[in-house]
Amino acid sequence: AKAIPRVLAADDVPPWGVVIASSGSGAEALQHAWRALPPGKVRFEPPLEDGPWARLLGRSQLSLVMLRAGAAHTSIPSKTFSAMAASNAIVAVAPEGSDLADLVRRHSCGEIICPGDVNGLAAALKRLVVDRVELERFADNARRAVLEHYDMPRLAERWRNFLCGSVAESTVGSVKPTLFTGGVA
Numbered sequence: 001a002k003a004i005p006r007v008l009a010a011d012d013v014p015p016w017g018v019v020i021a022s023s024g025s026g027a028e029a030l031q032h033a034w035r036a037l038p039p040g041k042v043r044f045e046p047p048l049e050d051g052p053w054a055r056l057l058g059r060s061q062l063s064l065v066m067l068r069a070g071a072a073h074t075s076i077p078s079k080t081f082s083a084m085a086a087s088n089a090i091v092a093v094a095p096e097g098s099d100l101a102d103l104v105r106r107h108s109c110g111e112i113i114c115p116g117d118v119n120g121l122a123a124a125l126k127r128l129v130v131d132r133v134e135l136e137r138f139a140d141n142a143r144r145a146v147l148e149h150y151d152m153p154r155l156a157e158r159w160r161n162f163l164c165g166s167v168a169e170s171t172v173g174s175v176k177p178t179l180f181t182g183g184v185a
Contacts, residue, residue, distance in 0.1 A: 001033045003121035008041045013129045019056060021045040057086035061135060062128055064091045065100065069115065072098035084109060085146045089138030091124055107149075109142035 004018055020027060023046050031044050048056060057063070063083035067075065072095045080100065083090060090110030094100040101112045111124040128135045148154070 001030055002118045003125060004042075005034060005037055006118075006122045007125045007129065008037060010126060013126055016129050018042045019045060019060075021048045021053065021056065023047055053082070054086070057083055057088060060086065060088050061139060062091060062125075063088040064093065066115075067092065067094040067098055067100045069095050069098075072100075074099075076100050076103060081146060081150055084142035084150075087139045087143040089128060089135050090142060091121070091128070093121060107141050107145035108138070109145055110138045 007013060008016070008018065017040065020030060020042070022044075027044065034042055045056075060083070063079065065077050065080045065083070067077060076099050080090060080092075080103065084107075090104050091113065092100050092104045092110060093113045093115055094104075096112070096114060104110045104112050111128065113120045113124055128138070
């Protein structure tokens, strides 16, 4: 809640703004904490339906994705892939070694900041707002990663290969397992 206002108030950055599309006590607390920011710098929206969400991402260049330590190896927020598909650079506030941090690092599509590192987050945001070349490089890498690795046909093919390999391995020297489509076996 402290890093973004710091960068929004900086005199040495080009004009930029923030849209928060969220609800609940966290969004309310953020709205309260940011109430003194200049008008037009921050806009709060309720959670968006798919169409408005896609339009917002399409007009954005940078997406902030946050991950709690407890989910470090069990989750990558789906908004990460939506943002990457929309050619947004990612600033991931996530534990080092988390699946989200590994994704951002593997595809060189943004910055990784450890939770609680306010100065690091402010520096990363400022760097990307100022350095358009780096921002565009991360955005291009994000889009390319989605197309090459996370596109639905590609994922379906990977799952098919995985499942076929698993069935083949389980049938070597044994009876082929029976697949049930419903009912009682």
